Amino acid sequence: NAGVTQTPKFQVLKTGQSMTLQCAQDMNHNSMYWYRQDPGMGLRLIYYSASEGTTDKGEVPNGYNVSRLNKREFSLRLESAAPSQTSVYFCASSEALAEKQFFGPGTRLTVL
Amino acid sequence: DQQVKQNSPSLSVQEGRISILNCDYTNSMFDYFLWYKKYPAEGPTFLISISSIKDKNEDGRFTVFLNKSAKHLSLHIVPSQPGDSAVYFCAGEEGTYKYIFGTGTRLKVLA
Numbered sequence: 051n052a053g054v055t056q057t058p059k060f061q062v063l064k065t066g067q068s069m070t071l072q073c074a075q076d077m078n079h080n081s082m083y084w085y086r087q088d089p090g091m092g093l094r095l096i097y098y099s100a101s102e103g104t105t106d107k108g109e110v111p112n113g114y115n116v117s118r119l120n121k122r123e124f125s126l127r128l129e130s131a132a133p134s135q136t137s138v139y140f141c142a143s144s145e146a147l148a149e150k151q152f153f154g155p156g157t158r159l160t161v162l
Numbered sequence: 163d164q165q166v167k168q169n170s171p172s173l174s175v176q177e178g179r180i181s182i183l184n185c186d187y188t189n190s191m192f193d194y195f196l197w198y199k200k201y202p203a204e205g206p207t208f209l210i211s212i213s214s215i216k217d218k219n220e221d222g223r224f225t226v227f228l229n230k231s232a233k234h235l236s237l238h239i240v241p242s243q244p245g246d247s248a249v250y251f252c253a254g255e256e257g258t259y260k261y262i263f264g265t266g267t268r269l270k271v272l273a
Contacts (some may be wrong), residue, residue, distance in 0.1 A: 153206045158206075
């Protein structure tokens with residue numbers, strides 16, 4: 051059981067470039083989440099997916115899009131990266147909303 | 163407006179002693195509170211939670227206390243071990259999905 055996996059681990063982008071962060075879970079969880087963590091701040095929710103086929107905005111959705119590809123996978127896309135999106139991104143999953151969340155190891159993204 | 167505050171960025175404790183990590187909140191609508199532990203280069207892992215209708219929850223060496231009138235919760239680790247050295251986040255759960263995290267406290271347990 052790998053739990054929640056994220057790729058890539060590290061990424062450097064130039065301003066304006068696009069990329070997709072991948073997340074997969076093998077726990078048969080229904081709900082999945084994307085967070086970002088910035089220095090001096092707690093984790094902030096970007097988007098979440100309550101179940102396959104649904105996605106909703108979290109606290110800081112601007113500049114991001116998501117796709118719940120299937121029950122296992124939830125991707126986060128930056129269409130035109132900005133330096134303000136330099137952060138560590140965490141994916142998480144839970145059996146259902148309001149259940150305990152399990153986190154992946156994170157992707158460290160730097161936008162120059 | 164930070165709804166969950168962890169005012170101590172760091173804490174050092176001797177091995178075997180008690181570690182007390184504090185968290186204050188402003189949102190009266192939180193239903194649950196959770197503590198997560200994070201090691202470097204890893205994602206946060208769930209540690210312990212408490213419902214807003216309780217004032218204490220215990221799991222082995224970890225106990226969380228909730229004082230609703232003071233809007234304060236604390237995590238006690240007894241006895242502290244070097245492997246407990248990590249960043250600890252408290253979070254309040256608002257509604258069915260939304261975790262509001264504090265900024266974290268870095269605990270260092272000295273051998």
